[in-house]
Amino acid sequence: MELVFENIPFFLKGAYYTLYVTVISMFFAFIIGVLVAIARLKGPMWLRMIARFYVSIMRGTPLLVQLFVIYYGLVDYGVTLGSLTAACLGLSLNAGAFLSETFRGAIQAVPKGQTEAAYATGMTPAQAMRRIIFPQAVRIAIPPMGNTFIGMLKETSLVAAIGVTELLRSAQLLVSQYAVNMPFYLAIGVIYWIMSIGFSAILEQVERRLARAY
Numbered sequence: 001m002e003l004v005f006e007n008i009p010f011f012l013k014g015a016y017y018t019l020y021v022t023v024i025s026m027f028f029a030f031i032i033g034v035l036v037a038i039a040r041l042k043g044p045m046w047l048r049m050i051a052r053f054y055v056s057i058m059r060g061t062p063l064l065v066q067l068f069v070i071y072y073g074l075v076d077y078g079v080t081l082g083s084l085t086a087a088c089l090g091l092s093l094n095a096g097a098f099l100s101e102t103f104r105g106a107i108q109a110v111p112k113g114q115t116e117a118a119y120a121t122g123m124t125p126a127q128a129m130r131r132i133i134f135p136q137a138v139r140i141a142i143p144p145m146g147n148t149f150i151g152m153l154k155e156t157s158l159v160a161a162i163g164v165t166e167l168l169r170s171a172q173l174l175v176s177q178y179a180v181n182m183p184f185y186l187a188i189g190v191i192y193w194i195m196s197i198g199f200s201a202i203l204e205q206v207e208r209r210l211a212r213a214y
Contacts, residue, residue: 033099
């Protein structure tokens with residue numbers, strides 16, 4: 001374990017990139033998930049079909065393949081992305097598809113009487129969605145959304161395959177340098193575990209505050 005302690009700064013740098021990719025991807029995945037969910041529920045038929053196709057592709061293909069398509073495949077068409085950009089884009093698109101299903105189910109779980117009451121007060125459909133339906137849907141969606149985000153944190157290990165020096169890549173570099181495996185892989189396992197606990201605690205606090213608000 002002495003080697004692990006000697007290389008803690010290197011691990012912390014990898015943890016920083018892991019958190020960076022996770023947080024940026026969470027933000028955009030949330031936006032994508034909401035927009036796609038609304039498109040599938042409220043959009044015209046052509047938009048619903050596009051949204052359904054997007055969800056089917058993202059959920060039906062491995063994330064690693066999606067990362068390769070974005071980072072390596074787009075080069076064939078003159079589009080070159082940095083590894084961090086490609087990582088955030090791939091994770092955002094992938095998680096956004098899963099979150100869209102979470103939000104779609106949450107929106108449908110809001111009692112229809114809430115929508116009818118909003119319309120009765122003179123709200124437009126957009127106002128009813130923003131002021132009445134969506135806040136309640138978010139409260140319903142928090143637990144499954146948290147699972148998606150924690151899963152994303154662990155899936156960031158896949159971006160090592162496109163050259164991002166996050167936690168797993170940091171361990172791989174140290175293994176190649178010292179020719180020792182177990183200490184470094186155990187160390188990143190513990191770090192992932194600690195970060196997962198941290199995210200879980202944050203989401204629990206958010207869920208409690210939303211529960212008190214309603």
